Amino acid sequence: MITNSAVSVANDIRDIKPPVEIPSGWEWLWWTLGALAVAALLFAVWRWWRNRRSQIPFVPLVPAHVRAKEMLEKALALIAHPKPFCILVSDTIRVYLEERFDFHAPERTTEEFLHELRGTDLLSVEQKEKLGEFLERCDLVKFAKYEPGEPELRGLHSSALRLVEETEPQPMPVIAEEEQIVNRKS
Numbered sequence: 001m002i003t004n005s006a007v008s009v010a011n012d013i014r015d016i017k018p019p020v021e022i023p024s025g026w027e028w029l030w031w032t033l034g035a036l037a038v039a040a041l042l043f044a045v046w047r048w049w050r051n052r053r054s055q056i057p058f059v060p061l062v063p064a065h066v067r068a069k070e071m072l073e074k075a076l077a078l079i080a081h082p083k084p085f086c087i088l089v090s091d092t093i094r095v096y097l098e099e100r101f102d103f104h105a106p107e108r109t110t111e112e113f114l115h116e117l118r119g120t121d122l123l124s125v126e127q128k129e130k131l132g133e134f135l136e137r138c139d140l141v142k143f144a145k146y147e148p149g150e151p152e153l154r155g156l157h158s159s160a161l162r163l164v165e166e167t168e169p170q171p172m173p174v175i176a177e178e179e180q181i182v183n184r185k186s
Contacts, residue, residue, distance in 0.1 A: 064099035065168035068092055072161050079154070082147050086156065090138035093160050100167060110135045127166060134159050
């Protein structure tokens with residue numbers, strides 16, 4: 001028989017309760033910081049991937065005089081049609097001069113462009129005169145409906161080509177570079 005004292009002794013001996021975890025109130029801060037760190041990492045990876053995709057591969061720049069010569073060669077195909085030929089040739093020269101000497105030739109009238117050209121010393125007096133004659137002859141064809149013959153158009157083409165060849169940048173002579181290297185060593 002079980003007595004009251006045996007039951008009371010059994011009820012008195014119990015195991016210790018585990019510690020009760022008391023929330024500190026800072027868990028939300030750690031969870032928020034962790035979520036922000038993951039979001040920042042994902043954003044950085046996304047931007048890196050997008051920039052890598054959008055990078056344009058490096059294409060060597062073709063010098064202005066080379067492009068002008070190519071365009072002048074293409075213009076010869078239009079020599080049977082004076083107006084398109086003169087438009088292409090004069091636009092080629094204007095774009096070349098803008099790229100080579102930083103003139104604002106394409107968006108100006110011939111008179112405005114020649115006035116700006118007079119104030120510079122980038123072209124010789126003879127080159128300025130020939131350029132003025134060239135542009136005026138092209139304007140006659142473009143705006144006054146003048147239709148020159150093929151010999152006159154070839155003359156326009158050759159004067160444009162001559163201007164490009166006279167004004168293209170000259171490479172440094174190799175001898176001068178070798179002398180500079182020798183002088184540096186001395």
